[in-house]
Amino acid sequence: MxxxxxxxxxxxxxxxxxxxxxxxxxxxxxxxxxxxxxxxxxxxxxxxxxxxxxxxxxxxxxxxxxxENILSSGHLKETHEIVAQLDELKQELVHNDEEFKSIYTKAESHIQQMLQLAEGKINSEVQICLNGVYGLLIAKINGRDIPDEFRESIEEFGNVLSYLSYKYKQKHFLSNN
Structure with a gap:
């Protein structure tokens, strides 16, 4: 593998x-x-x-x-589909999982702020979280300083993504036995 x-x-x-x-x-x-x-x-x-x-x-x-004609920019269709699945899972968990609700509530203002900055180019809250974490990775690779307010946002995004990943794994890869 x-x-x-x-x-x-x-x-x-x-x-x-x-x-x-x-x-x-x-x-x-x-x-x-x-x-x-x-x-x-x-x-x-x-x-x-x-x-x-x-x-x-x-x-x-x-x-x-x-x-898929994404040699200069963009992401694979399969990856977009997984992000959409995570968005659906996020919606489900926000309504049915108290632990996730708590994690999401801490991140929500940061997510909304980044959605506003995206000016409609990104509508997915999960995509905002992924872009934030990936952006931090790229910034670190390039030796850029990360402002504290962005670090706080990225930490909250990471918490959301970690919980979503855990629940996604349970749903898709772990048996119910």
């Missing part, structure tokens, strides 16, 4: 962020799989078939990006 599939089964929010990062990695190397192999995959400490599987996974991802 590759890294992406492990993340998909164990923490769906991490999986989505991994997919965003992988798409951006391919774009950073001009959608040239040979450059990805040379400058990235070659330096990942794996051996034998694992390395080949990783190369195959990136090749398949590139092909999917080409097929």
């Amino acid at each position: 590759n890294i992406a599939e492990k993340k998909r089964q164990n923490n769906i929010a991490e999986y989505i962020i991994h997919m965003y990062q992988s798409e951006d990695l391919i774009r950073a190397f001009e959608c040239d799989i040979d450059k990805v192999k040379e400058y990235v995959l070659k330096h990942i400490p794996t051996e034998g078939t694992t390395k080949k599987e990783l190369e195959h996974w990136y090749q398949q991802l590139l092909e999917r990006m080409q097929h």
Whole structure:
């Protein structure tokens, strides 16, 4: 099982962020799989078939990006569908799960603030949380300072995503036995 599939089964929010990062990695190397192999995959400490599987996974991802016409921007349809599933789960939990209600209430003002800043370009509260966490990751990679008010927002977004991921895993990957 590759890294992406492990993340998909164990923490769906991490999986989505991994997919965003992988798409951006391919774009950073001009959608040239040979450059990805040379400058990235070659330096990942794996051996034998694992390395080949990783190369195959990136090749398949590139092909999917080409097929869906998202080579310059955007995300895979499958990833959008998972975000939509998480939005539905969020709606369900807000009405039926006291623990989630408490977590969501702490994050709600931060989410609403970011929705306003998005000026209608993003309507999904889950997408706002994912973008915040992914944005923090990119900012850290680029050595940028993160203002304290954004750190607080991102922490609350992370709490929402963690709980949603836990419930998603229960619903999709754990048996009722």
